[in-house]
Amino acid sequence: MSDRKHLTALxxxxxxxxxxxxxxxxxxxxxxxxxxxxxxRVSEACGLRLSHVDAESRxxxxxxxxxxxxxxxxxxxxxxxxxxxxxxxxxRMQPEADAFFISERRRALSRKTAWLAVxxxxxxxxxxxxxxxxxxxxxCGYALADQGADTRLIQDYLGHxxxxxxxxxTATNPARFEKLWR
Numbered sequence: 001m002s003d004r005k006h007l008t009a010l011x012x013x014x015x016x017x018x019x020x021x022x023x024x025x026x027x028x029x030x031x032x033x034x035x036x037x038x039x040x041r042v043s044e045a046c047g048l049r050l051s052h053v054d055a056e057s058r059x060x061x062x063x064x065x066x067x068x069x070x071x072x073x074x075x076x077x078x079x080x081x082x083x084x085x086x087x088x089x090x091x092r093m094q095p096e097a098d099a100f101f102i103s104e105r106r107r108a109l110s111r112k113t114a115w116l117a118v119x120x121x122x123x124x125x126x127x128x129x130x131x132x133x134x135x136x137x138x139x140c141g142y143a144l145a146d147q148g149a150d151t152r153l154i155q156d157y158l159g160h161x162x163x164x165x166x167x168x169x170t171a172t173n174p175a176r177f178e179k180l181w182r
Contacts, residue, residue, distance in 0.1 A: 004129060006138030009146075011127055012036050015118070018125035028117050030086040031101055031109075035133060038062055038073050039140035039158045042133035046109050048100035055083050068159030141169035148175060 007015065012032070019028045035045050043065055052061040058075045075083070090102060099108035114133055122131025137158070144154045155166040 005135060006142050007036075007127070007131060007135045009139065009143050011125070011131075012136065012139055014125040014127065015121045015131065018121040019117075022121075024117070026082075026086045026089040027101060027109075028121070030082040031114065031117065032121070032136065033079055033082050034060070035136040036139055036143075037076070037079060039137045041065060041137055042111050042114050045133070046099075046101060046111055046114055050098050050100055053083060053100055055080055055087070062159065064159035067161060069156065069161060071156060071159060073157070138169075141166065142172075145169040145173040146175065 016029055016032055019025055019032060022028060031045060034040060034048075035042070038060060040048075040062070044063065047063065047065075052063065054061070055075070058080065060073045060075055060079075062071050062073055064070045086101075093102065093104075093106055095102045095106040097106065097108050101109035101114075103109050103113055118131050118133045118136070122129075125131075141154055141158055144157065145151075149157075151163065151166055151170045154169055155163050158166065160166045
């Protein structure tokens, strides 16, 4: 068993691909993509409201938990496509709640259901380690570090109040040593 606590970008792609053709494809692909791209904790994702997702302005209002700093993130084209596909499906369900992600019962998606979805898609994707939702948050931090993002920027993006929670992502990135020994 691996002690790795994050998924790689390729593993996230495999997770998203595993959701294709599933019963809740539109919702789950949107959920997985937003959790990864915005470093959402499972409770933050399940707690998203319709008013937090502004497809017209292309922004996501992220209300952080655990005393994190709430921020507004831009939405990319693939995220907007996933959001629009999910909203179309969601509207057909005639939900009772203003929750962004809802269950078949038309209520806010539970943490348990989100956990089960990530675990199941991880198994379907044939990932080498058991996947759970927080791995998507860590995958976001590592992906941003791999792209060369500044530690303070990653800290703000993930809503960390303490930089020590962010350093893990940049400390293990070998790209930061590229310019040494030239």
